[in-house]
Each structure stands twice: as C-alpha cells, then as structure tokens.
Amino acid sequence: MKLATYKDGSRDGQLVVVSRDLATAHYATGIAARLQQALDDWGFAAPQLQDLYESLNGGKARHAFPFEPRRCMAPLPRAYQWADGSAYINHVELVRRARNAEVPESFYTDPLMYQGGSDDFLGPCDDVVVPKEDYGIDFEAEVAVITGDVPMQATPDQALDGIRLLLLANDVSLRNLIPPELAKGFGFFQSKPATAFSPVAVTPDELGDAWQGGRLHLTLQSTWNGRRVGMCEAGPEMTFHFGQLIAHICKTRNVRAGSIVGSGTVSNKGVEKDGRTDWPKGYSCIAEKRAIETIQDGKPSTGFMRFGDTIRIEMKGKDGQSIFGAIEQKIAQPG
Amino acid sequence: MKLATYKDGSRDGQLVVVSRDLATAHYATGIAARLQQALDDWGFAAPQLQDLYESLNGGKARHAFPFEPRRCMAPLPRAYQWADGSAYINHVELVRRARNAEVPESFYTDPLMYQGGSDDFLGPCDDVVVPKEDYGIDFEAEVAVITGDVPMQATPDQALDGIRLLLLANDVSLRNLIPPELAKGFGFFQSKPATAFSPVAVTPDELGDAWQGGRLHLTLQSTWNGRRVGMCEAGPEMTFHFGQLIAHICKTRNVRAGSIVGSGTVSNKGVEKDGRTDWPKGYSCIAEKRAIETIQDGKPSTGFMRFGDTIRIEMKGKDGQSIFGAIEQKIAQPG
Numbered sequence: 001m002k003l004a005t006y007k008d009g010s011r012d013g014q015l016v017v018v019s020r021d022l023a024t025a026h027y028a029t030g031i032a033a034r035l036q037q038a039l040d041d042w043g044f045a046a047p048q049l050q051d052l053y054e055s056l057n058g059g060k061a062r063h064a065f066p067f068e069p070r071r072c073m074a075p076l077p078r079a080y081q082w083a084d085g086s087a088y089i090n091h092v093e094l095v096r097r098a099r100n101a102e103v104p105e106s107f108y109t110d111p112l113m114y115q116g117g118s119d120d121f122l123g124p125c126d127d128v129v130v131p132k133e134d135y136g137i138d139f140e141a142e143v144a145v146i147t148g149d150v151p152m153q154a155t156p157d158q159a160l161d162g163i164r165l166l167l168l169a170n171d172v173s174l175r176n177l178i179p180p181e182l183a184k185g186f187g188f189f190q191s192k193p194a195t196a197f198s199p200v201a202v203t204p205d206e207l208g209d210a211w212q213g214g215r216l217h218l219t220l221q222s223t224w225n226g227r228r229v230g231m232c233e234a235g236p237e238m239t240f241h242f243g244q245l246i247a248h249i250c251k252t253r254n255v256r257a258g259s260i261v262g263s264g265t266v267s268n269k270g271v272e273k274d275g276r277t278d279w280p281k282g283y284s285c286i287a288e289k290r291a292i293e294t295i296q297d298g299k300p301s302t303g304f305m306r307f308g309d310t311i312r313i314e315m316k317g318k319d320g321q322s323i324f325g326a327i328e329q330k331i332a333q334p335g
Numbered sequence: 336m337k338l339a340t341y342k343d344g345s346r347d348g349q350l351v352v353v354s355r356d357l358a359t360a361h362y363a364t365g366i367a368a369r370l371q372q373a374l375d376d377w378g379f380a381a382p383q384l385q386d387l388y389e390s391l392n393g394g395k396a397r398h399a400f401p402f403e404p405r406r407c408m409a410p411l412p413r414a415y416q417w418a419d420g421s422a423y424i425n426h427v428e429l430v431r432r433a434r435n436a437e438v439p440e441s442f443y444t445d446p447l448m449y450q451g452g453s454d455d456f457l458g459p460c461d462d463v464v465v466p467k468e469d470y471g472i473d474f475e476a477e478v479a480v481i482t483g484d485v486p487m488q489a490t491p492d493q494a495l496d497g498i499r500l501l502l503l504a505n506d507v508s509l510r511n512l513i514p515p516e517l518a519k520g521f522g523f524f525q526s527k528p529a530t531a532f533s534p535v536a537v538t539p540d541e542l543g544d545a546w547q548g549g550r551l552h553l554t555l556q557s558t559w560n561g562r563r564v565g566m567c568e569a570g571p572e573m574t575f576h577f578g579q580l581i582a583h584i585c586k587t588r589n590v591r592a593g594s595i596v597g598s599g600t601v602s603n604k605g606v607e608k609d610g611r612t613d614w615p616k617g618y619s620c621i622a623e624k625r626a627i628e629t630i631q632d633g634k635p636s637t638g639f640m641r642f643g644d645t646i647r648i649e650m651k652g653k654d655g656q657s658i659f660g661a662i663e664q665k666i667a668q669p670g
Binding site for chain 2 (some may be wrong): 011040078079080081083086104106107110112113114115116117118119120126129130131135152153174178180183185186187188189190191192193194233248251252253254255256257258259334
C-alpha cells in the first residue's frame with residue numbers, strides 16, 4: 001500500500017492512503033490519524049489500511065479525493081530517528097579519489113553512517129531554505145526505509161524483516177560547511193539542514209521483484225533545473241543493503257518504530273571508453289559530479305545550487321509509473 | 336514546576352506533575368497525556384500544569400500519590416532530537432592533553448556538538464544494557480535542556496528564551512568503540528548507546544538564581560559503585576551556555592519543540608598544589624579520570640565499568656534537596 005501525510009496545520013499532519021496510481025487518496029481517520037501512530041501499532045493498523053487501499057484502488061472508497069503531492073508533508077513530518085548511510089561505496093571512492101585519498105579497507109565491510117536531525121523534515125514540495133548561497137548547496141538523491149521495532153543485536157536478516165515502508169529522500173547538504181565540520185571530529189551537524197522526503201511511502205510488497213535482498217533494483221532519476229542529470233541504478237551497486245545498515249545501528253542499541261534509515265547518495269561506477277572513464281548514468285548529487293570532473297579534468301567545473309534552482313527526484317516502476325511521487329523543491333533564502 | 340513520565344506499558348508513558356520536594360505526584364490527564372503533547376502546545380498546557388503543581392505543593396491536589404522514581408521513564412521516553420554538546424572545554428583539553436594532542440583554537444569559539452539517537456531513551460532507574468563489557472562502558476554526567484520551537488538563525492539570547500525544561504542526563508559511552516568510529520569521519524554511532532535521563536524535568540524558574548546566563552550554577556554529583564567520584568560545578572566553567580549550543584544548531588535549521596540539548600560531560604579545571612595538578616572536584620566520566628591519571632602518572636589506572644556496576648547522578652539545590660531526582664542505573668548484559 002501507499003501512505004502519505006497531508007498538511008493540516010498540525011505538526012504531524014493527517015495520514016492518508018494513496019492509490020497505486022497516485023491519482024486518488026483517502027483519509028485514514030478512524031484507523032490512524034498519523035503515520036507514527038500506525039507504525040507504533042503496525043500489526044493492528046496495517047491490515048485496516050490495506051483494506052482501505054484496496055477499496056481505493058478498486059474505486060470503491062467512499063470519500064476519495066484527487067491526490068495532490070503539493071499538499072503533502074514528509075510521510076513522517078518529524079521522526080524519532082534519521083540515520084543515513086553511505087551505502088554506495090562508489091560514491092565514497094569517487095569523492096576520495098578526487099582528493100587523492102585512499103578508501104580504508106574497513107569501508108568495504110563496515111558501513112559508514114551518520115545520525116541526522118529528525119525534528120523538522122521538509123515535505124516533497126517545500127522550499128529548501130538556506131541562509132547563504134555560498135554554503136555550497138547540494139541535493140542528495142537517496143532511497144530510504146522506515147522501520148518497525150528492531151532489537152539490539154538483530155542480524156541483517158532480522159533487520160530486513162523490520163522494514164515497514166520505503167520512500168525517497170533529498171538529504172540536502174551544505175558542502176562548504178562539511179570540511180571544517182568533519183575536521184572537528186564529531187560528524188555532520190550544520191552541514192546537514194532539513195531533509196525532504198517523497199510524497200508517498202510504500203510497503204515493500206508494492207515493489208515486487210524490484211525489492212530483493214534489501215536493495216531496490218530500480219532507477220533513481222534526478223533532474224536539476226529541468227535537466228536530467230542522474231539515472232542511477234539503486235540496486236546492484238549498493239554495497240550494504242538496508243538490513244545491514246539497520247543491523248549496524250542495532251549493534252549497541254534498539255531501533256524503535258518510525259526510525260528512518262537512508263542509503264546515502266545513489267552512485268554507479270564509471271565505464272571505460274576510449275581510454276577515458278565516463279559516468280553515463282550521471283549523478284545523484286553535485287559533489288559527485290565535481291569529483292568526476294576533478295578526476296577527468298583536474299578541477300571541478302560544475303557549481304553548486306543557487307537560490308531559485310529546482311531539483312526533482314523520482315523513481316519509476318517497470319511499468320513506467322511513478323512509485324513514490326516526485327520530490328520537487330526550489331532553493332530559497334529565508335523570509 | 337516539575338514534570339515526569341510514568342511507565343504505563345505504552346511507548347510514551349503518562350505525564351505526571353511532581354511536587355517540589357519530589358514526595359508526591361499527580362497525573363496530568365485532562366491537561367496533556369504525554370510530555371511531548373504539552374511541549375507541542377506549551378502556551379496552552381503550561382499554565383494548567385502550573386496550577387496543578389501549585390495545588391500539589393499545597394497538599395490540595397485531589398488524587399495525589401507518592402512519587403516513585405523507579406516507575407519513571409525518561410521525561411521524554413523518545414524525542415525528535417537529542418543533540419549533545421561538549422560545552423566544558425576543560426574536558427576536551429584533558430582528553431587531548433592525555434594523548435599529546437592540541438586543542439584547535441576554533442574549539443574556544445565554535446561549539447563541538449554531535450547528533451545522538453533519540454528513539455529509545457532509558458528511564459532513570461533502567462539498566463544500561465551493553466552486549467560486551469570490553470566495549471569500555473562509561474557514564475557521562477550532564478545537564479540538559481528541552482526546548483520549544485526555535486527558528487533557524489536564532490541568536491543565543493533568542494535560543495535561551497526557547498528553553499522550556501532542564502534535566503540531567505547519563506550519556507552512556509562505549510569508549511573502546513570511539514577511536515575507530517571517529518576515525519571513519521562521520522561521528523559517533525555505535526559508541527553511543529541509549530542515553531538515560533533524570534526522573535524529573537523542571538522549568539527554569541524552579542532553579543532561582545542558580546540558573547543564570549544559560550548556565551546552571553550547582554554541583555553535579557556522580558557516585559560510582561557507592562563511591563562519590565564527582566562533585567563538579569556545572570556553572571562557571573561551561574564554555575558555551577545552552578543558548579549558544581541551541582543557536583549552533585539553528586545556524587542552518589529550525590529546532591522544533593521537544594528537542595533535547597545536552598551540555599556534555601561536566602568538567603572542572605585542576606588546581607596546582609605542591610608542583611602537581613590535582614582535580615579535587617573529581618570527574619563526571621571515567622574517561623576524564625583516565626586522562627588525569629595519564630597526565631599525572633603516564634598511564635591510566637582506573638578501568639571502565641563492569642557488569643553489575645552502579646552509577647548515581649544527582650544535583651541538589653542550595654537547600655540540599657534533590658532537584659531532578661537521581662539517575663540510578665546498573666550495568667547489565669542482554670537477556
């Protein structure tokens with residue numbers, strides 16, 4: 001099934017069930033008012049939401065209305081956890097290669113993750129408000145999952161069973177704030193402003209064969225200022241699958257219902273052509289494009305985002321239909 | 336006023352108002368069922384909670400009952416943000432001096448903070464469950480605040496106005512997991528298991544003169560296995576006050592109601608005596624004691640915590656009464 005959260009002036013919005021084709025929606029009132037509430041008691045809420053979803057798909061839901069992504073908050077407008085991985089090691093390799101740094105051997109066996117802020121997410125069509133353009137504004141197109149309860153020391157397989165929903169994320173990054181911040185040794189903070197999520201979160205069964213072994217085998221499309229810049233394969237090159245990422249968190253603590261876990265920038269390896277490496281699938285963040293340019297030409301030529309720039313992030317199924325709806329944001333200054 | 340959350344089998348527990356002397360309590364049912372709910376609508380809920388608090392203190396609340404800290408969850412059993420500072424630069428200086436590392440000049444003007452997990456906090460008397468003793472189990476006694484909404488780019492003074500409640504924290508750390516984790520560059524993750532909080536959170540007015548300029552001028556007591564190891568002054572040596580810590584987060588994002596912001600390990604400078612530096616006020620985490628031993632004797636002699644060890648963290652007012660109740664935890668293995 002597909003779930004979304006409609007803006008209603010409250011902090012958590014209103015849970016709606018959305019039809020498979022994203023054409024219609026129906027309030028889930030009476031089952032669960034908010035998505036967190038459904039996740040807190042998934043065994044009870046999910047079957048009822050599924051029934052409503054089937055009625056909606058069959059055109060039989062009594063109070064259906066046209067679904068409008070612009071009225072959406074993030075599916076979880078605030079969450080108790082946002083833990084983001086860097087699960088495509090190719091992304092790490094590119095960025096490090098551009099600055100002549102080695103990738104430590106352990107990075108191939110031990111996932112890289114950071115704890116992000118989760119108190120104030122952006123809806124799919126909300127502006128990305130950044131105080132200064134020269135912070136180096138970048139998008140990061142990612143796949144993410146929302147979990148149920150997963151206990152401390154869960155294995156990757158057990159963790160996979162704890163995945164309730166999948167969605168897309170734009171993990172906005174302020175690139176020029178990252179080097180001084182990471183140099184302090186405590187990880188990201190000011191360099192990671194509010195993250196945005198796709199209009200719709202979907203249960204794994206919606207993805208059919210494309211969801212395999214904790215990886216989503218579909219193409220993540222990124223369109224910057226109307227120009228398609230990324231058509232990246234999210235499946236085969238994901239070094240650590242979502243079960244492994246969740247199990248990484250579970251090494252020393254429980255993961256509780258409503259935790260969101262991200263894949264990190266989706267990234268594909270380059271291909272050799274006429275003695276030069278090329279990246280025909282493009283990129284899911286500008287930092288990677290700049291790393292590629294540095295490797296190819298000695299220096300980056302693509303600038304970061306400017307006020308007024310737009311970013312669209314979307315993923316289509318094998319039938320060509322949008323699965324999660326599109327993240328469509330504009331970069332804006334405060335006020 | 337003083338607020339706590341009683342265990343009731345649910346994820347968020349039941350909000351209770353606690354008398355100033357911590358002797359009695361009263362359910363806040365009818366005003367707000369959960370603390371997050373009160374924080375979401377503080378202007379509406381706070382005056383009603385205050386009325387109940389005054390009735391309780393006057394012995395006039397109709398359904399008061401004896402307050403039992405063992406029945407408490409963390410005041411916020413889960414939160415949308417847990418951002419922990421390292422606001423006592425003396426702590427950073429000690430730890431770095433022990434390994435012959437410099438403190439960068441910027442650390443005196445730019446707060447060090449990390450984003451912690453906030454989906455699964457421990458109550459004040461809950462066991463600290465750690466899979467392995469050799470992870471290097473340590474307590475960290477801290478002061479923390481819970482905020483209302485503070486907008487992006489708020490100044491430190493504006494951020495101070497956003498503080499709703501104060502409480503104590505035990506930011507449990509797994510010391511032997513820290514060096515390899517920080518070496519990866521993305522900050523703490525597995526080295527920071529669930530944090531515990533004091534039974535009670537209090538509004539700033541409860542602290543009188545002791546709450547000044549965003550610092551709490553009282554003594555934080557840490558008692559390890561029944562032995563008083565820390566009597567650290569939390570006020571004068573706090574390099575960055577809570578308004579500065581919150582404003583640090585607000586540089587690039589909004590801070591939303593119910594965010595918890597921690598001070599980091601409370602730490603006091605040593606005093607010179609007979610040509611040797613001594614730390615008569617003790618320590619608020621074992622890592623600091625080990626750093627002191629290394630500086631004094633060339634190597635640490637105090638080991639980390641073992642299964643079965645206990646830690647008690649408490650702060651008393653000028654009248655000798657416990658303000659927040661005590662964190663009293665035991666270290667335990669899973670199962």
